Amino acid sequence: MSAFSARTDFPRTWNALARALAERRARGLPLLDLTETNPTRVGLPAPELASLAHPGALGYAPEPQGLLSAREAVAAHLATRGAHVSPAHLLLSASTSESYGWLFKLLCEPGDNVLIPAPSYPLFEYLTRLEGVETRTYRLPRAHGFGLDVEEVAAARDARTRAVLVVNPGNPTGHFLREGELEALGRLCAEAGLALVSDEVFSDFAWDEDPGRVPTVAGRELPMLTFSLSGLSKVAGLPGLKLGWMHVGGPDALRDEALARLELVADTYLSVNTPVQLALPGLLAHAPRFQVALLERVKENRRLLLQARPRDARWDVVPAHGGWSAVLRIPLEPGEEAMCLALLDEGVGVQPGYFYDFSGGAFLVLSLLPPPDVFARAMEPLVRVLATSG
C-alpha cells in the first residue's frame, strides 16, 4: 500500500521533447522559443508597483469574498466589457486555478464528473483529480472551427455529471462561444441540472469584431447556475500577483446558495493577500495599456506567420479569432513530436498538439507572444522544416 493518495500519483517522467528542450538549454544553444506564454518575459508594458505599498497593506481585516473595494474594481472592469454585475456576486481567489478547485469542492462529490472540452488547456486533468473529481471529454469539432457543438456536450454527459466547463475563447484554438451555442447550452444545463463554468481569461483578447459572440456569461439572465472565471494573470499580464475572480450567476436562490457555500470555502483558506486587493483598482486601470500592446504583438506575429507560409505549403494556420496562440495543422507524417524535435534541432521551440488533446490530424501550437524579431527569425527554419513533412 502506498503512503500517498492515488490522486497525487501523477506521471513524472519527462517526454522526449521536454528532455531535448532541457538538454538544448543546458548546452547553452540558442533557442527561438515559440512556447513562451509567460507575459512577464516578452517585453510587454508592466504597471507601477507603488500601489502594492498601500498604507493599509499591512492591515488584516479579511473578507472571505474579497475586499469590497477590490470586488468593486472587478465589477467596474466587467462593466467596461458590457457586463453589469453586483460586487455582491463576485468572489476573489488567488488564481483562476484556485477558483476551479473551489468550484469542484462546491459542485461535486468524490467520483462525480465535469465535462471538459478537447482540444483545450491541459491543466483540467490535474485540477479535477486533486479534488477527487473525474472528467469526461466533449470534442470541439474541427469542422466547427473548434467551436462548441452542444450535441457533443450532451453526448458526453452521464448520471454523475455536475458541470460543463467552457473555455471562452478556447486555448489554444481561439474560438469564442456564440450566442446560439450559449442558448443551447443553457437549455441542456437547465434540463439536466448542470452548472456552467466559463473560463474567460482570454476574453479581452479578441482579434476582430463579431456581435454574435459571447464575451462573458457574467451579468446574463441564464436558466442555470453560472460561474464566470478570470484574473490578473491574463487580463493584466500579471500571473505573479496571484489574484483571480469569479462571478456567480443564475436563478436567484441557486446563486445565493452557491455564494454562501463558496464564502465558507474561501473563508477556510483566505488565500488572497491584502496588498494585491488594495492595489487592484490601479492594476486594472493599467490593464488596457497591457492589452493594447499584447494585441498589437499577437496580430503582428500572426501576420508574420501567414506571410511566411508558402502558397503551396502542405500545412495551414487554423482560423481563429482571439487569444495568445496560433495552431498549425500539419501533415500526419512524421508526427507531432518528431516535427517538434526536428524544429528544436533547428533552434525553434513549438508545442505538439497532443499537449492540448487535439485529435483528427496533426497539429502544432505556437505562442504569439514572443517579440516580433524572435518570431520573425523563427519563420525561415519553421517553413523549411515543415516543408519536409507529409
Ligand SMILES: Cc1ncc(COP(=O)(O)O)c(C=O)c1O
Ligand atoms: C484557459 C486558462 N484558464 C486558466 C488559466 C490559469 O490562470 P491563473 O493563472 O489565473 O490560474 C490558464 C493559464 O494559462 C489558461 O490558459
